[in-house]
Amino acid sequence: MLGIWNLNKRSYFHMKDLTIGIIGGTGRMGQRLVSFFEDAGYQTLIASRRTSLRPLDLSQKSDVVVLSVPINVVEEIIAEIGPHIREDSLLMDVSSLKTRVMELMLKHTKSSVIGTHPLFGPNTRSIKNHTVVLCPGRGDKWFAWLTNLLKEKGVKVKITTPEEHDRMMSIVQGLTHLSTIALAYTMKTLNVNIDESLEYATPIYRLKLNIMGRLFAQNLSLYRDIEILNPYVREVATTFLHSVNKIAKMVEEGDMDKFAECLETIGDFVGDFRPIGLKETNRLFEEMLDNKDTF
Ligand SMILES: NC(=O)c1ccc[n+]([C@@H]2O[C@H](COP(=O)([O-])OP(=O)(O)OC[C@H]3O[C@@H](n4cnc5c(N)ncnc54)[C@H](OP(=O)(O)O)[C@@H]3O)[C@@H](O)[C@H]2O)c1
Incomplete structure (x- = not known):
């Protein structure tokens, strides 16, 4: 004491x-x-x-x-x-x-x-x-x-507050990791050869693969807990599914105008973060390219 x-x-x-x-x-x-x-x-x-x-x-x-x-x-x-x-x-x-x-x-x-x-x-x-x-x-x-x-x-x-934290984490971690897991799952289903695909890598593809590799190199039970035990993630996951379905339907229909309009609307939502995202990823890409081991 x-x-x-x-x-x-x-x-x-x-x-x-x-x-x-x-x-x-x-x-x-x-x-x-x-x-x-x-x-x-x-x-x-x-x-x-x-x-x-x-x-x-x-x-x-x-x-x-x-x-x-x-x-x-x-x-x-x-x-x-x-x-x-x-x-x-x-x-x-x-x-x-x-x-x-x-x-x-x-x-x-x-x-x-x-x-x-x-x-x-x-x-x-x-x-x-x-x-x-x-x-x-x-x-x-x-x-x-x-x-x-x-x-x-x-x-x-x-x-x-704990509630506000968990609600925010359903996006910051729940949605982010869900989209990475879905990306990896899609590539697995398509039987993509990762090594071969890297020979064609754009910087953004390399970055996405890095994020995917990073997730699966870590504690998988933690990712399970983040997705399954946060009750707010359920609504996020359902909305994610609807969004992917809508986008996939537009691609399937081959409707150029509808897709362009959809991109415009989403772009308006992203708003002021567009130039920030562009600047920060440009800096990341330069660093990746400066590092000879990256590509
Ligand atoms: N990893 C991250 O990126 C990260 C980031 C932020 C927050 N967190 C949080 O940090 C916490 C730990 O995550 P971690 O990644 O460090 O997990 P971890 O590497 O699996 O470590 C878990 C620890 O808990 C011990 N443990 C497990 N079951 C136990 C039990 N029944 N009784 C006593 N000790 C037990 C384990 O030791 P023994 O196996 O020897 O029992 C080990 O020391 C989690 O709550 C996670 O949400 C993790």
Whole structure:
């Protein structure tokens, strides 16, 4: 018990003798979190199914308990450890979905609670200028501590509610990954020879294939969870299907005017983002072409 709230504000934010316990600390994000907190000068503990330290023991020894476990097991872990977390501690998570996890963290603890979602993966070299979404749950002081720590490291902080986060993620992650998965699935169904197709690659095709390769090189159960466990993705997926069907029908009918009109309307919707997208992709393409290994 550190009695940290008795310290003055300045030393509170520089408090280095806190113990940060990471459940799932052997995993991809977990390892990233260990280096983040250790670089910031904190002591860390890790627990998972493979460690001798059990999640429950870690929870009792830590001032901050971080949950970095797959979304489909986070519920049972919160129910197990929640009641044993000290009231003056902080329980936070990094799950890609927030509503259900936040409800359970608040229900099973008396401690402070913060829901977080780092909007980057564990392979990110520097987290500077990346964004972390924060959902305040309970307790202002720990919220100030975390916000300051992230800002000190140059991380952008977006504060929102769990519901708004999940609704936004149904587009930012749900729709984006769905379209990449659909692209790969279509290529698989058409039996496209990827290596051969690359001999004809335009920069945009190369970029799309890179995104496809990147998705399938990563943690596939995470992509499953993002698509299946976020209830807002269902409506997004249905709308995506209708949109693809409409476009495919126009192509099938060979109606040039109708297709051109459709493109114009969508272009108006994209609006002011058109020149931004053009500029940023031009820069990316130049970098790709400058790198001799790319093509
Ligand atoms: N990867 C990303 O790009 C990314 C980005 C943002 C947020 N996140 C979030 O980060 C969290 C972890 O994702 P990840 O990619 O790091 O997954 P991961 O590499 O599969 O790691 C999962 C960790 O949880 C542990 N674990 C699994 N089941 C457990 C159980 N029943 N009890 C205790 N520990 C258990 C695993 O260790 P053992 O196998 O040893 O038990 C491992 O340490 C998820 O909530 C995800 O939404 C991930």
